[in-house]
Amino acid sequence: MFYRESGDFKTSYAADQQTFPIRFDRIVVALILVCAFLVVPFFINDYWEKSILLPFLVWSLAALGLNILTGYCGQVSLGTGGFMAVGAYACYKLTTGFPDLNIIFVILLSGGITALVGIIFGLPSLRIKGFYLAVATLASQFFLVWLFNKVPWFYNYSASGQITMPERSVFGTAVTGSAATPSATYLFSLLFVVVFAFIARNLTRGRLGRSWMAIRDMDIAAEIIGVPPLQAKLSAFAVSSFYIGLSGALFFGVYLGAVEPTEAFGIDKSFLVLFMIIIGGLGSIFGSFVGAAFMVLLPVLFKNIMVGGFGWPTDMVQHFIFMLVGGLIMFFLIVEPHGLAQLWRVTKEKLRLWPFPH
Amino acid sequence: MNSTRKFGDPILSVNNISLSFGGVKALTNISFDILQGEIRAIIGPNGAGKSSMLNVINGFYHPQEGEVWFDGKLRGSLRPYEIARQGIARTFQNIALFKGMSTLDNLMTGRITKMHANIFWQALWKGKAEKEELMHRERVERIIDFLEIQAIRKTPVGRLPYGLQKRVELGRALAAESKLLLLDEPMAGMNLEEKEDMCRFILEVNDQFGTTIALIEHDMSVVMDIADRVIVLDYGKKIGDGYPDEVRNDKDVIDAYLGVAHD
Structure with a gap:
C-alpha cells in the first residue's frame, strides 16, 4: 500500500534514473544510514564490534569488489584472498614505513596498490574465459600468500612472521591498535563501506558499468559496437581489486590487528567471498551486502541460539551450523538461482502491484 | 524504382578483397562501393559469404588481400572497436543483445x-x-x-x-x-507485419537521418523494394551488382537462385 510508484511522477531523466526511484526506498535507506551512523555507535560493545558489525562491513566490501569483477564483468576470480593479503600487507608496509601518513590515505593507497596487482593478474583474462580464468586467478591466490610468507621484507623481518598493526588515529581518535574503541573502529569502517558502496553504484550505472556488463553478456558484440575489451576487463580487475584491497587493509588493520597470511588469507576466504556474491546476487550492489550478511551473520545467529539459548556444547553446535548454513544455501539457490537480491526484487515487484497482481 | 534518387560520393569502397580460412575461400576478389545515403543490399544463397563480407567491413575479419576505404581514407588493420569509433555500427544475424x-x-x-x-x-x-x-x-x-x-x-x-x-x-x-549502418538479416524469422514495420524503420532511418545502410536479406521482395543497389554473391564471388531491376533479370543471378547445376 505504501510501496507504490503511482503518484510518484518523474518529470526529468535525472529523477528517473536515480538510485532509489521509489520514495519508500529512499526513506528506508536514509533511516538505516542515520541509525548506523548516529545510533549504533552509542550502543556498540566489544562483542557486537568484533563478531558482528566489523566482519560484516569488511566482508561486504570484499563482496562488493568481487561482484564488480564477477557479477558485472563476468570474469570469475578465485584470487580474492590473495588480493586481500596484498591490501593488508600494503597497509602494513605503508603505515610502518610512513608513520605520519594519515591512516585514511594509507588504506586508500593500499587499495591502489592492490588495484595495480589486480591489473597484472587480470592480464590472462584477455585470452582465457570462465573456469579457465578461475584456475588462472587461483595461481595469484597461492603465489601471493607464498610471497608474503617467503620474503621477510614484507613482514619487516619479525620473528613470528606475523604482521601487527600499530596504533593510528584519525582526528585524535585511535581507530587501529588495542586502544581503539569499538565505536571508533566501527564508524571508521562504516564510512569506507558507505562511501564506496555509493561509488560502486555510480560506476556500475554509467559508461564503465555498461561496458563491463556488455563484456559479460556478449563480449564479441561488445567489441563490435565499440567497447574496447582490454580496457573494460582491466578496469574491472583494477576497480575490483581496489575494493578487495581496501577490505583487506580494514580486515587486517582495523578488525584483526594482527595476521598471519596462510591462515588469514587462505583459499577458503576466496571461496567465502565467491559464495557471498552467488547467494547474494551476481551483478547487484545490494546483493553483495545481503550475501555478506548471510555468510557472516547467520553462523553467529545460530551459535547464539544454540549455545546461548539451548545450552548445547559448542563443538556440536559448530558442526550443526555447518549443516544448517549449507542446507540454507542450497535452499535459497533452488528457490532463486539468481540470488537473494533477485528474490527481493521479485518481492518488490509483487508488492508494487499488490493487492491486484494482474 | 529508386534510380532517380541522388547519392553522394562513395562512403565505403572495398577493392579486391579476398578472405580465406585455411583452405576455404570465403571471399574471392570482391570489389564494390557504397555511396553516401544509399541503401545497399547484399544478397546471395546460404554460405555465399555475405556475413563474412560484413565482418570484413567492420573489422572482425581481416582479409588476406585487398583494401577497404572508409570515409575517404584507406583503413589499416584496426580492432573492431576502433572501427566502431570511426562510425560503423551493425546488427547481427543471431541477436547479440546484452x-x-x-x-x-x-x-x-x-x-x-x-x-x-x-x-x-x-x-x-x-x-x-x-x-x-x-x-x-x-x-x-x-x-x-x-x-x-x-x-x-x-x-x-x-x-x-x-x-x-x-x-x-x-x-x-x-x-x-554511425555514418554506415550494417544490418545482417534484420527481418529473418519475422512475420509479415513485423517485416513491414522493420522496412518502415529502415526507410525512415535512411530518409530522416540520411544514414547509409548496407543490409543482408533473404526476402527478395523486401530487397527489391527498399534497396537502391544490390550486390549478389555466390560461393564467395561477386556475380552481380546494380539496380534491383538489372539484378533481377541477370542470368547468373537467376542461375544461382534457381539452383542451376554448377559444372
Whole structure:
C-alpha cells in the first residue's frame, strides 16, 4: 500500500534514473544510514564490534569488489584472498614505513596498490574465459600468500612472521591498535563501506558499468559496437581489486590487528567471498551486502541460539551450523538461482502491484 | 524504382578483397562501393559469404588481400572497436543483445563510443558524468520514440519476444549515430507485419537521418523494394551488382537462385 510508484511522477531523466526511484526506498535507506551512523555507535560493545558489525562491513566490501569483477564483468576470480593479503600487507608496509601518513590515505593507497596487482593478474583474462580464468586467478591466490610468507621484507623481518598493526588515529581518535574503541573502529569502517558502496553504484550505472556488463553478456558484440575489451576487463580487475584491497587493509588493520597470511588469507576466504556474491546476487550492489550478511551473520545467529539459548556444547553446535548454513544455501539457490537480491526484487515487484497482481 | 534518387560520393569502397580460412575461400576478389545515403543490399544463397563480407567491413575479419576505404581514407588493420569509433555500427544475424541489461541500457551502450567521462567523474557521478548521461539519455529516448519501444524501456531484453529484440538491436545500432549502418538479416524469422514495420524503420532511418545502410536479406521482395543497389554473391564471388531491376533479370543471378547445376 505504501510501496507504490503511482503518484510518484518523474518529470526529468535525472529523477528517473536515480538510485532509489521509489520514495519508500529512499526513506528506508536514509533511516538505516542515520541509525548506523548516529545510533549504533552509542550502543556498540566489544562483542557486537568484533563478531558482528566489523566482519560484516569488511566482508561486504570484499563482496562488493568481487561482484564488480564477477557479477558485472563476468570474469570469475578465485584470487580474492590473495588480493586481500596484498591490501593488508600494503597497509602494513605503508603505515610502518610512513608513520605520519594519515591512516585514511594509507588504506586508500593500499587499495591502489592492490588495484595495480589486480591489473597484472587480470592480464590472462584477455585470452582465457570462465573456469579457465578461475584456475588462472587461483595461481595469484597461492603465489601471493607464498610471497608474503617467503620474503621477510614484507613482514619487516619479525620473528613470528606475523604482521601487527600499530596504533593510528584519525582526528585524535585511535581507530587501529588495542586502544581503539569499538565505536571508533566501527564508524571508521562504516564510512569506507558507505562511501564506496555509493561509488560502486555510480560506476556500475554509467559508461564503465555498461561496458563491463556488455563484456559479460556478449563480449564479441561488445567489441563490435565499440567497447574496447582490454580496457573494460582491466578496469574491472583494477576497480575490483581496489575494493578487495581496501577490505583487506580494514580486515587486517582495523578488525584483526594482527595476521598471519596462510591462515588469514587462505583459499577458503576466496571461496567465502565467491559464495557471498552467488547467494547474494551476481551483478547487484545490494546483493553483495545481503550475501555478506548471510555468510557472516547467520553462523553467529545460530551459535547464539544454540549455545546461548539451548545450552548445547559448542563443538556440536559448530558442526550443526555447518549443516544448517549449507542446507540454507542450497535452499535459497533452488528457490532463486539468481540470488537473494533477485528474490527481493521479485518481492518488490509483487508488492508494487499488490493487492491486484494482474 | 529508386534510380532517380541522388547519392553522394562513395562512403565505403572495398577493392579486391579476398578472405580465406585455411583452405576455404570465403571471399574471392570482391570489389564494390557504397555511396553516401544509399541503401545497399547484399544478397546471395546460404554460405555465399555475405556475413563474412560484413565482418570484413567492420573489422572482425581481416582479409588476406585487398583494401577497404572508409570515409575517404584507406583503413589499416584496426580492432573492431576502433572501427566502431570511426562510425560503423551493425546488427547481427543471431541477436547479440546484452541479455542481462534493460532495453534502455542496451541502447545507451550503443552510444558508448561517444561517452568520455573518466572513472573519477563517474565515481562522483554529480557533475560531468551525470550531465553526459542525461545528454545521451535524451538522444536515446528519441530513438526509443522512433522505434515505438517506450513500454519496454526498463525491461531486461532477455524477457522480450523475438521481434522486439530485433527492434531493440536495431535501436542499439542506431544509437551509435554511425555514418554506415550494417544490418545482417534484420527481418529473418519475422512475420509479415513485423517485416513491414522493420522496412518502415529502415526507410525512415535512411530518409530522416540520411544514414547509409548496407543490409543482408533473404526476402527478395523486401530487397527489391527498399534497396537502391544490390550486390549478389555466390560461393564467395561477386556475380552481380546494380539496380534491383538489372539484378533481377541477370542470368547468373537467376542461375544461382534457381539452383542451376554448377559444372
